Amino acid sequence: MAKRIFITGIGIISAIGKNTSETLSNIKSASSGVGEIQYLQTVHKGKLPLCEVKYDNQQLCALANIDPQTRITRTSLLGIIAAQEAWRSAGSPVLGDGRTGVFSGNTVGGMDKTEHFYADFMEDEQAGDVQTMLTHECAESTERIADSLGATGMVSTISTACSSSANTIMLGARMIKHGLLDRAIVGGVDALTKFTVNGFNVLQILDEAYSQPFDENRRGLNLGEGAGFIVLEAEGIAKEAHILGELVGYANSNDAYHQTASSPDGTGAFLAMKGALDVAQIEPSQIDYVNVHGTGTPNNDLSEGIAMQRLFGKNMPKFSSTKAFTGHTLGASGGVEAVLSVLALQHKIIYPNLRFETPIEALGGTMIPETELLENQELNYILSNSFGFGGNTSSLVFKAYQ
Amino acid sequence: MEELIEKLKVQIIKQLNLEDVEPDEIDPNEMLFDANGELGLDSIDALELIVLLDKEYGIKIKNQDEGKKIFHSLNTMAEYILQHQN
Amino acid sequence: MKKNIYINGLSNISPQETFYQPMGATIAPPQGAFFTCQEPNYKEFIQKKLLRRMSRIVRMGLATAHKALDDANNPSLDAIISGTAWGCVKDTEKFLETIIENKEAYLTPTAFVQSTHNTVAGQIALLHHNNCYNMSYVQGNVSFESALIDAMLLFYDNKANNILVNGIDEQTEKLGILLERLECAKAGVRVMGEGAACFILSDQPTPNTYAKVAGVNMLYRPKDKTAVQQSIQHTLQEANIPLEAIDVVLTGNKTLAIEKELFPTADYSQYKTLCGEYPTSTAFAMAVGAQVLKGDLPTKTALGIHKKAPKHILIYNNHQDINHSIILLSKVSA
Numbered sequence: 001m002a003k004r005i006f007i008t009g010i011g012i013i014s015a016i017g018k019n020t021s022e023t024l025s026n027i028k029s030a031s032s033g034v035g036e037i038q039y040l041q042t043v044h045k046g047k048l049p050l051c052e053v054k055y056d057n058q059q060l061c062a063l064a065n066i067d068p069q070t071r072i073t074r075t076s077l078l079g080i081i082a083a084q085e086a087w088r089s090a091g092s093p094v095l096g097d098g099r100t101g102v103f104s105g106n107t108v109g110g111m112d113k114t115e116h117f118y119a120d121f122m123e124d125e126q127a128g129d130v131q132t133m134l135t136h137e138c139a140e141s142t143e144r145i146a147d148s149l150g151a152t153g154m155v156s157t158i159s160t161a162c163s164s165s166a167n168t169i170m171l172g173a174r175m176i177k178h179g180l181l182d183r184a185i186v187g188g189v190d191a192l193t194k195f196t197v198n199g200f201n202v203l204q205i206l207d208e209a210y211s212q213p214f215d216e217n218r219r220g221l222n223l224g225e226g227a228g229f230i231v232l233e234a235e236g237i238a239k240e241a242h243i244l245g246e247l248v249g250y251a252n253s254n255d256a257y258h259q260t261a262s263s264p265d266g267t268g269a270f271l272a273m274k275g276a277l278d279v280a281q282i283e284p285s286q287i288d289y290v291n292v293h294g295t296g297t298p299n300n301d302l303s304e305g306i307a308m309q310r311l312f313g314k315n316m317p318k319f320s321s322t323k324a325f326t327g328h329t330l331g332a333s334g335g336v337e338a339v340l341s342v343l344a345l346q347h348k349i350i351y352p353n354l355r356f357e358t359p360i361e362a363l364g365g366t367m368i369p370e371t372e373l374l375e376n377q378e379l380n381y382i383l384s385n386s387f388g389f390g391g392n393t394s395s396l397v398f399k400a401y402q
Numbered sequence: 403m404e405e406l407i408e409k410l411k412v413q414i415i416k417q418l419n420l421e422d423v424e425p426d427e428i429d430p431n432e433m434l435f436d437a438n439g440e441l442g443l444d445s446i447d448a449l450e451l452i453v454l455l456d457k458e459y460g461i462k463i464k465n466q467d468e469g470k471k472i473f474h475s476l477n478t479m480a481e482y483i484l485q486h487q488n
Numbered sequence: 489m490k491k492n493i494y495i496n497g498l499s500n501i502s503p504q505e506t507f508y509q510p511m512g513a514t515i516a517p518p519q520g521a522f523f524t525c526q527e528p529n530y531k532e533f534i535q536k537k538l539l540r541r542m543s544r545i546v547r548m549g550l551a552t553a554h555k556a557l558d559d560a561n562n563p564s565l566d567a568i569i570s571g572t573a574w575g576c577v578k579d580t581e582k583f584l585e586t587i588i589e590n591k592e593a594y595l596t597p598t599a600f601v602q603s604t605h606n607t608v609a610g611q612i613a614l615l616h617h618n619n620c621y622n623m624s625y626v627q628g629n630v631s632f633e634s635a636l637i638d639a640m641l642l643f644y645d646n647k648a649n650n651i652l653v654n655g656i657d658e659q660t661e662k663l664g665i666l667l668e669r670l671e672c673a674k675a676g677v678r679v680m681g682e683g684a685a686c687f688i689l690s691d692q693p694t695p696n697t698y699a700k701v702a703g704v705n706m707l708y709r710p711k712d713k714t715a716v717q718q719s720i721q722h723t724l725q726e727a728n729i730p731l732e733a734i735d736v737v738l739t740g741n742k743t744l745a746i747e748k749e750l751f752p753t754a755d756y757s758q759y760k761t762l763c764g765e766y767p768t769s770t771a772f773a774m775a776v777g778a779q780v781l782k783g784d785l786p787t788k789t790a791l792g793i794h795k796k797a798p799k800h801i802l803i804y805n806n807h808q809d810i811n812h813s814i815i816l817l818s819k820v821s822a
Binding site for chain 1: 568573574575580583584585587588589591592593595596597600601602603604605606607609610611613614616617618619620621622623624625626627628630631634637638641644645662665666669670706708709710711810
């Protein structure tokens with residue numbers, strides 16, 4: 001019989017707070033992190049809203065306990081802050097024994113620094129601080145996180161666009177299941193950059209107003225930044241007092257339809273959700289809440305909704321998109337939403353899908369997300385979806401600890 | 403109009419990196435986005451064409467559905483440009 | 489739980505002539521501080537209208553996928569797993585340059601879409617209409633090893649019979665300038681390279697099987713030399729292969745202290761003299777190593793291997809004492 005995999009720690013930083021307690025209180029008071037651009041230097045300031053982490057890099061250095069003179073990216077800082085919180089909340093287990101893995105999902109690495117350097121480099125190929133490029137790769141932030149924790153087990157980075165960190169959670173679980181690791185710190189991080197903001201903007205999938213996931217009149221997504229990490233520990237290793245929940249299901253598939261668009265029948269999303277339920281050995285009717293990918297783009301929400309209708313039929317569980325709070329944190333979103341899922345299990349709450357008004361007609365007008373915070377919920381199983389460009393689709397199933 | 407169409411052909415070939423396509427090979431009435439057609443353009447190409455109109459003609463298209471009608475063929479594209487260019 | 493994993497098909501685009509045939513007697517030298525791939529005629533594998541928007545790394549990734557699948561007699565794939573450290577450099581540069589040049593206006597969506605690290609794995613799925621497991625690892629010098637370990641887990645879980653795994657990285661002119669400024673690339677000292685090697689791994693051998701992947705391991709910041717040696721020994725023990733059975737070490741290193749102490753009688757080949765230094769160079773080593781184990785003589789000669797019929801090959805690469813990678817290959821009949 002395979003070992004059970006417990007979640008013993010969580011850590012998060014996003015537009016709605018620098019730790020789990022701030023995150024929770026902002027969600028409870030329905031205060032979204034979306035707003036006018038304050039920190040990113042871009043021509044879109046004042047035009048496109050973003051969900052920025054409300055600290056500049058110097059303040060983040062203070063939060064991460066790092067000398068502000070250090071050459072470090074915003075990506076690494078956000079990752080270190082969330083991973084450290086996750087590790088502390090797991091009771092600061094020993095990490096230097098080579099049996100702890102650190103897996104992080106990330107899409108643009110140190111692009112926040114690279115794009116500054118590159119402007120000098122384009123003027124003159126010998127100009128600019130070339131050492132900046134050493135912080136460019138996605139793996140760099142993962143290694144900084146591992147080093148900040150003193151972890152010496154397997155360290156790896158996954159980049160499957162917006163499903164990146166859901167996939168690291170899956171990797172950690174599989175490594176533990178096969179006895180290759182006892183413990184893994186898994187999740188992901190992404191910082192806002194001109195590169196991503198302009199990329200999504202030119203694809204015309206950004207909302208110039210505040211996003212409305214799963215609404216008939218949705219116009220697009222609001223980009224966000226942040227990091228979310230959870231600590232997975234094997235049964236027998238995890239200390240009872242720290243167990244927050246259990247990871248019971250996970251699956252990954254590919255939509256194989258289009259580079260950026262989701263298929264009209266939601267094939268990839270359906271396969272991921274179905275696969276995760278199969279690994280968990282549960283029926284769709286046992287899912288109590290779905291934290292949907294729900295970006296707020298016309299295409300994603302329709303395709304995901306169709307896939308959910310295929311899976312759940314008439315018995316649609318309660319669902320909501322928390323991206324109306326955090327924005328779409330890209331490579332971090334699977335980690336951020338895993339933390340939110342565990343918090344939901346812990347506090348028996350279901351999150352509101354902010355700004356929802358009208359159900360999507362093409363989904364029969366019956367798919368209505370939760371719009372108020374629900375408390376005292378009997379939550380046993382939560383399904384969390386993360387889908388990305390390149391057709392990457394992943395789903396995770398979290399279970400309340402019993 | 404004809405002059406504009408000839409100019410558009412060259413611009414489209416460049417913008418979409420249509421290697422091996424000569425301007426003369428594009429029929430102004432041909433559907434640009436027919437999956438089985440000669441060019442077989444897709445939704446990412448449509449976004450490229452939106453950028454082209456903005457960059458070369460100062461015309462902004464915010465709605466991709468609107469784009470679909472405008473980019474039906476070279477003729478419809480040229481007509482739209484003539485109507486909207488100031 | 490443990491299973492035999494076979495390499496049933498492979499394809500390799502490298503600075504040497506490795507794509508259409510095994511490496512020959514003529515060895516291509518680097519140009520200054522760089523090695524550049526000898527690329528095939530992509531039109532043989534990819535439709536013209538798709539080719540137009542693909543950068544070199546995507547082309548190399550797709551062509552090797554096509555050829556490796558063909559080589560393995562086109563089995564249906566249960567997973568596609570990529571390893572790439574640098575990712576789609578060319579399209580990233582292109583998008584970044586336009587952002588800066590045009591002050592965030594008139595950008596090209598194609599470059600952005602193709603700049604993501606999962607472009608190659610996603611495109612393989614798209615072109616082969618494959619809805620299966622799809623993953624992209626971007627862990628510097630152990631990106632390819634991460635992909636291999638993931639594949640092993642899928643086999644252990646009985647989730648797959650055939651898995652495509654690749655290791656791909658591209659050089660660009662701009663990247664070259666940066667690598668020279670960082671003193672990573674220096675003619676005569678360190679030659680930087682690039683390449684794309686693709687493998688079809690399977691839990692069952694076929695008449696085309698090249699070799700067995702008998703073990704994979706990666707280390708992060710090991711304490712000392714002993715920790716690395718223990719890890720290599722552990723990898724061998726798990727595969728029931730004694731130290732003295734290693735015939736050949738394909739090493740990515742310049743100084744061979746760690747490996748020479750363990751394997752004093754093995755043949756050594758410093759494979760980077762053929763492909764250059766790049767993060768997924770161990771994928772090149774695995775391709776040529778597998779060809780040698782299948783009895784390919786020209787490849788054996790090109791690598792400077794003297795042992796008559798090698799049975800076990802160890803690939804070992806140490807990147808700046810941060811990431812160590814260990815891959816163990818065995819002859820199928822062994």
